[in-house]
Amino acid sequence: MSIxxxxxxxxxxxxxxxFLATSERVLPFFWITSAICLVxxxxxxxxxxxxxxxxxxxxxxxxxxxxAALMAINCWLxxxxxxxxxLVRRHHVSAxxxxxxxxxxxxMTLIALATGAIWGQPMWGTxxxxxxxxxxxxxxxxxxxxxxxxWEAIEDPDTAADLTSVLCMVGSVFALLSRYAVNFWNQxxxxxxxxxxxxxxxxxxxxxxxxxxxxxxxxxxxxGFVLLFIALVFYRTGTEIRARRIKAxxxxxxxxx
Amino acid sequence: MIALLLRDLKLAFRAGGGFxxxxxxxxxxxxxxxxxxxxxxxxxxxxxxxxxxxxxLLACLLSLDRLLALDWEDGSLDLLATAPLPLEAVVTIKxxxxxxxxxxxxxxxxxxxxxxLNLPVPGFSWLxxxxxxxxxxMSVIGTFGAALTVGLKRGGxxxxxxxxxLYVPTLIFGAEVARRGATEMETQTPLLMLxxxxxxxxxxxxFASAAVLRINLR
Numbered sequence: 001m002s003i004x005x006x007x008x009x010x011x012x013x014x015x016x017x018x019f020l021a022t023s024e025r026v027l028p029f030f031w032i033t034s035a036i037c038l039v040x041x042x043x044x045x046x047x048x049x050x051x052x053x054x055x056x057x058x059x060x061x062x063x064x065x066x067x068a069a070l071m072a073i074n075c076w077l078x079x080x081x082x083x084x085x086x087l088v089r090r091h092h093v094s095a096x097x098x099x100x101x102x103x104x105x106x107x108m109t110l111i112a113l114a115t116g117a118i119w120g121q122p123m124w125g126t127x128x129x130x131x132x133x134x135x136x137x138x139x140x141x142x143x144x145x146x147x148x149x150x151w152e153a154i155e156d157p158d159t160a161a162d163l164t165s166v167l168c169m170v171g172s173v174f175a176l177l178s179r180y181a182v183n184f185w186n187q188x189x190x191x192x193x194x195x196x197x198x199x200x201x202x203x204x205x206x207x208x209x210x211x212x213x214x215x216x217x218x219x220x221x222x223x224g225f226v227l228l229f230i231a232l233v234f235y236r237t238g239t240e241i242r243a244r245r246i247k248a249x250x251x252x253x254x255x256x257x
Numbered sequence: 258m259i260a261l262l263l264r265d266l267k268l269a270f271r272a273g274g275g276f277x278x279x280x281x282x283x284x285x286x287x288x289x290x291x292x293x294x295x296x297x298x299x300x301x302x303x304x305x306x307x308x309x310x311x312x313x314l315l316a317c318l319l320s321l322d323r324l325l326a327l328d329w330e331d332g333s334l335d336l337l338a339t340a341p342l343p344l345e346a347v348v349t350i351k352x353x354x355x356x357x358x359x360x361x362x363x364x365x366x367x368x369x370x371x372x373x374l375n376l377p378v379p380g381f382s383w384l385x386x387x388x389x390x391x392x393x394x395m396s397v398i399g400t401f402g403a404a405l406t407v408g409l410k411r412g413g414x415x416x417x418x419x420x421x422x423l424y425v426p427t428l429i430f431g432a433e434v435a436r437r438g439a440t441e442m443e444t445q446t447p448l449l450m451l452x453x454x455x456x457x458x459x460x461x462x463x464f465a466s467a468a469v470l471r472i473n474l475r
Binding site: 139142143145146149150153154159162163166167169170171174175177178181182184185 | 401405406408409412415418419421422423425426429430433446447450454462465468469472473475
């Protein structure tokens with residue numbers, strides 16, 4: 001199949017019926033694989049990895065903290081992409097997917113913040129510090145809240161989709177700006193990125209990277225979270241499509257009856 | 258364009274309360290701070306730049322829901338949208354009028370409120386400079402928020418929820434300039450960043466505001 005044909009095949013999912021049929025067929029696969037990945041990854045991580053020589057067993061919070069934080073950011077990126085698709089090609093499924101993803105992003109952000117606080121208490125001796133990473137996550141949380149609140153406030157679905165899409169794009173720019181502003185404003189306690197280093201690709205065990213003993217179960221947990229996120233977005237988008245259909249049916253009934 | 262600006266200014270001055278309200282709010286916030294944190298002058302002079310910046314920001318926020326809502330209600334916004342003037346220009350003029358009636362008075366009032374909070378002497382000029390550069394960004398960002406929520410019945414609270422996260426970079430750099438100025442540190446970096454944010458928002462955000470307004474007027 002040529003690239004153009006493949007691209008066309010992707011746009012076919014803009015048809016809600018086709019989207020529902022396919023997502024229903026693949027959903028069980030995503031649910032099951034994400035459950036397997038998460039259970040194996042978490043059990044492996046919690047019970048079959050050694051305690052860190054400095055951090056003790058608190059290091060194992062990493063198996064929830066890192067994947068949740070990753071998904072919190074990726075969820076916003078996904079919303080940005082679907083918002084763009086909605087603004088350019090006016091596919092309703094795309095707008096509904098952005099709407100469906102936002103609450104998941106809120107939950108992921110909350111998990112990352114909460115596990116971070118629980119991790120920070122024994123390690124840094126404080127639940128919260130105005131560290132750049134922590135602060136930018138809090139700001140991301142506020143952006144999510146505003147986005148969801150705007151969806152809820154507007155009655156006309158197309159207007160709501162348009163306005164939230166623009167907000168998502170402007171918000172992304174400002175979120176990025178805030179990230180660097182916050183970096184400038186305070187030096188942090190949080191360590192730098194240490195999971196996805198170049199060494200992670202080659203498999204070499206180096207100083208600045210999370211040790212391989214922790215890395216493999218962590219990778220499994222990350223995959224599990226990604227699959228879980230995809231499953232939840234498909235599921236919630238399906239729900240949104242059905243809710244929209246019911247509304248349309250009721251409206252039609254009111255007109256004819 | 259000038260006629261529209263004059264009209265907005267006249268409305269702000271004459272339509273009772275809109276003009277002085279932001280200033281009065283700024284004054285009250287500043288007066289309430291010593292009641293809540295205690296009257297020690299050393300503490301007050303440490304937090305004065307931040308408090309004044311926060312007060313100015315909140316006072317700016319307070320007047321945003323009137324920015325477009327009145328024109329929306331009496332239908333003049335529809336007329337403006339069909340006028341030969343592009344909507345981007347209308348939005349920019351609206352933001353300019355908001356700045357002249359809210360931002361500029363706040364900038365001028367800030368040094369007097371600085372006296373109340375025991376602001377260190379070198380901080381005064383930096384406070385005024387940082388507010389002078391930062392408040393236009395607040396007006397432009399606020400106009401975007403007002404355009405987003407203009408069609409809503411109870412948009413006021415939602416407007417604050419949407420606009421306040423957008424104010425974060427401006428607040429960080431602006432308050433940093435004022436704080437560094439008060440302690441006689443180097444202020445060039447945050448000042449340049451603040452000026453950059455203001456320039457970028459003034460240049461780009463009116464397009465987003467106009468786009469949003471078109472969606473709302475559809």
